Amino acid sequence: MTTPVWLASYPKPGNTWLRVLLANLMQAGPIDLNTLQTADWTAGGRAPFDDLLLIASTLLTPDEADALRPSVYAALAESAGAGPTTAFVKVHDAYLPTPMGEAMLARGARAAILIVRDPRDVTASMAHHSRVTLDQAIAILNDPAGGICLDDNGVSLQFRQRLLDWSGHAASWLNQRDLPVHLVRYEDLLADTVAVFTEALAFVGETVDRARVEQAVERSSFAALQARERAAGFRERAWPGDPSAAPFFRKGLAGEWRTTLTRDQLLCIERAHGPMMRRLGYVLAHADSVA
Amino acid sequence: MFSYNISSLVVDCEIELPGRLAATSNRPAEITIRSAIVPEALDAPIAVAPTWEMTRDQFLLRVPGVARFLVVGDDTILFDAAATATPADLAIFLAGSVFGVLLHLRGYVVLHASAVRVGACAILFCGASGAGKSTIAAALANRGYPVVTDDICAVTIDPVPIVHPDGRQLKLWREAIDALAMSDKAREAVRPSIRKYYVEPPAADRTPMPIGAIYALREPRPPAVIGIQQLPPAVAAAKLHENAYRPRLVDRLGQAGLYFAAATRIASDAGVYHLTRRRDFASMEQVLRSLERHWDAIGLGGRPA
Incomplete structure (x- = not known):
C-alpha cells in the first residue's frame, strides 16, 4: 500500500522545487517541467471532486464543498493506494476542520511533509508571483483570514483554500495529531539538499541509494530549472500567456530579505510572527522590538 | 405539472424549474420529475461512491442540504428535498447533475x-x-x-x-x-x-x-x-x-x-x-x-x- 503523502505548505516556500526533486527521483531521465506531476490530483483542484461525486462543486458554497472534500480525498487515497509508488499531493490549505467538525485532510493521506520558509523571504517571492507590493504581501502573510480563491463573485478552477496567516498555517499542521508530519525548512533544503531530501524520503518510508538522490538533486538545481523555464516556459507560472510575468524560478535564495525589506517591514513581519519564527529556528533581526 | 423541452425530451416536472424555457411540443411527456420519499441507500448496489450509488435500474444521488434524487429506469426522477432546500436549490441540481445522469443512462x-x-x-x-x-x-x-x-x-x-x-x-x-x-x-x-x-x-x-x-x-x-x-x-x-x-x-x-x-x-x-x-x-x-x-x-x- 502506498497511500498518498501531503506536500503541505503556505504559498511560495519551495513546494514546487520539492516536487521537482521527487519527480526527478521517480523518473529515469530528466523531467519535463511542463508535465511535472507527483500525483494525478492536488487538494485544491475541483475536477476530481466533480467527477467522483457527480456534483458540480461550483454550485456549492465553499462550506458545503469543504464538508464533502474529505470523502473525495478518502476515495482518491484508496484508489492511489493500489499504485506502485507514493503519490505526493500538493496542498496549500491550513489543517482545519470542515463545518461538520471533521478534519478535512485526515483521510486523504498517511502522512504530511510540511515545507516552511522564512516569512521575510516568502514576502518578496509572493510580491513577484502575485504582482503585489512588498507591503501588500506582508498584509497577506499577516491576515488571519487569508486564503486562496476567496472571491465569490467569480469562479476558479480551484476551491477556496483557507490559509490563515503565515504562523497560523504552520501551527495548524504542526499542532494536529491525526497525521505524522515531517518539517522541511527551505533554507535547510537549500544548504544541504541531499541530506534534507534523504531525510524526508526516509520519513515516508522510501530508502533510495545516495547516487540516485544526488542525480535527482543535480537535475533539480536552481540553475537547471531557470534554464528550462527560459527555454520552454513553465506551466505553473502565474498570469499564463502574459510575457511580462516574472519567471517562476526567480532567485531561490535564502536571506534575500536582508537587502529587500526595510526596517519597518521587518518589524511588521517579526511582530506578527515572532513566536512561530523562533519555534522554526528563524533568528529575528529585531528581537529587541518584538514581544 | 410544468412542462419543459430539455435535450429534445419532453419533461413533466412537479415544480417550476427557473432558468428553463417552457415546452413547445405537444408530445406526451417522456420524463417525469416528482417529489417522493427516497431512501438513504439502495439495496445491492453495483457501484457506490460517497454521494451516489447505482443498481441495475436505479441511480441515487445525495446532495447534502439539498435533496436525495432517485433516477428510476430511464424515464422517472424522484426527489426528496431537505428541510433547508429552496425550490431554486432543487431546480439547479435537477437540471444539472441529475438530468446529466439521466442522459448518460439513456445512452446520449x-x-x-x-x-x-x-x-x-x-x-x-x-x-x-x-x-x-x-x-x-x-x-x-x-x-x-x-x-x-x-x-x-x-x-x-x-x-x-x-x-x-x-x-x-x-x-x-x-x-x-x-x-x-x-x-x-x-x-x-x-x-x-x-x-x-x-x-x-x-x-x-x-x-x-x-x-x-x-x-x-x-x-x-x-x-x-x-x-x-x-x-x-x-x-x-x-x-x-x-x-x-x-x-x-x-x-x-x-x-x-x-x-x-x-x-x-x-x-x-x-x-x-x-x-x-x-x-x-x-x-x-x-x-x-x-x-x-x-x-x-x-x-x-x-x-x-
Whole structure:
C-alpha cells in the first residue's frame, strides 16, 4: 500500500522545487517541467471532486464543498493506494476542520511533509508571483483570514483554500495529531539538499541509494530549472500567456530579505510572527522590538 | 405539472424549474420529475461512491442540504428535498447533475460544454467547471449568435453527430455579468447562497442541429500557446472522453466505446480543436475575432445579421 503523502505548505516556500526533486527521483531521465506531476490530483483542484461525486462543486458554497472534500480525498487515497509508488499531493490549505467538525485532510493521506520558509523571504517571492507590493504581501502573510480563491463573485478552477496567516498555517499542521508530519525548512533544503531530501524520503518510508538522490538533486538545481523555464516556459507560472510575468524560478535564495525589506517591514513581519519564527529556528533581526 | 423541452425530451416536472424555457411540443411527456420519499441507500448496489450509488435500474444521488434524487429506469426522477432546500436549490441540481445522469443512462453522449449556433451548426466549447464555457457562449450571444446549450450538451450520433438544445438560460457569475454588461438580462440567482445567476440569452435556438466544431478551452500554460489548434483523431478521442459530463460515470456505465466512436465521427465530420487563450475578460474581444476568422477558414460562415 502506498497511500498518498501531503506536500503541505503556505504559498511560495519551495513546494514546487520539492516536487521537482521527487519527480526527478521517480523518473529515469530528466523531467519535463511542463508535465511535472507527483500525483494525478492536488487538494485544491475541483475536477476530481466533480467527477467522483457527480456534483458540480461550483454550485456549492465553499462550506458545503469543504464538508464533502474529505470523502473525495478518502476515495482518491484508496484508489492511489493500489499504485506502485507514493503519490505526493500538493496542498496549500491550513489543517482545519470542515463545518461538520471533521478534519478535512485526515483521510486523504498517511502522512504530511510540511515545507516552511522564512516569512521575510516568502514576502518578496509572493510580491513577484502575485504582482503585489512588498507591503501588500506582508498584509497577506499577516491576515488571519487569508486564503486562496476567496472571491465569490467569480469562479476558479480551484476551491477556496483557507490559509490563515503565515504562523497560523504552520501551527495548524504542526499542532494536529491525526497525521505524522515531517518539517522541511527551505533554507535547510537549500544548504544541504541531499541530506534534507534523504531525510524526508526516509520519513515516508522510501530508502533510495545516495547516487540516485544526488542525480535527482543535480537535475533539480536552481540553475537547471531557470534554464528550462527560459527555454520552454513553465506551466505553473502565474498570469499564463502574459510575457511580462516574472519567471517562476526567480532567485531561490535564502536571506534575500536582508537587502529587500526595510526596517519597518521587518518589524511588521517579526511582530506578527515572532513566536512561530523562533519555534522554526528563524533568528529575528529585531528581537529587541518584538514581544 | 410544468412542462419543459430539455435535450429534445419532453419533461413533466412537479415544480417550476427557473432558468428553463417552457415546452413547445405537444408530445406526451417522456420524463417525469416528482417529489417522493427516497431512501438513504439502495439495496445491492453495483457501484457506490460517497454521494451516489447505482443498481441495475436505479441511480441515487445525495446532495447534502439539498435533496436525495432517485433516477428510476430511464424515464422517472424522484426527489426528496431537505428541510433547508429552496425550490431554486432543487431546480439547479435537477437540471444539472441529475438530468446529466439521466442522459448518460439513456445512452446520449453527454459533454460538459456550452454551445452557440453558427450558420446551421452548433459550435461547442468544453472544459471543466470554471474554464469559461458559459462566458464565451454569452459573449458570442451578445454578438448575435443564438445560444444552443449551457454547461451540459446532449449529443446523439445517428449517424451524424446532432446537438440537442437544453432549453435553458445561461448561468453566469456576477463577475462575468458585469464584464459582459448583461445586468439587464440577469434573473434570479441559481441558488440563494451563491453569486451565479440565470441570464436570458439575447438569442437562442431550440432546434436540434449538427455539430460544426468542438473547442476544448485551455489557458496558454507552456507548452500550450495562444491560438486554435486542431487535434488529431486519437487526441480528439481522449479529449472528448475527458470532457464527458462525468468521465468516471462513462467508464462505470461501460460507455467508453460510445465516446470513442462519437469522437472519431466528430473529428472527421466537424473537427475538434484546442482554443488556447487567456482566461481574462480583457482578452475576450480578441478571442471572439479569432473564432470568427476560424469559422470563415473552415467554411462555417453565417455571421449573425
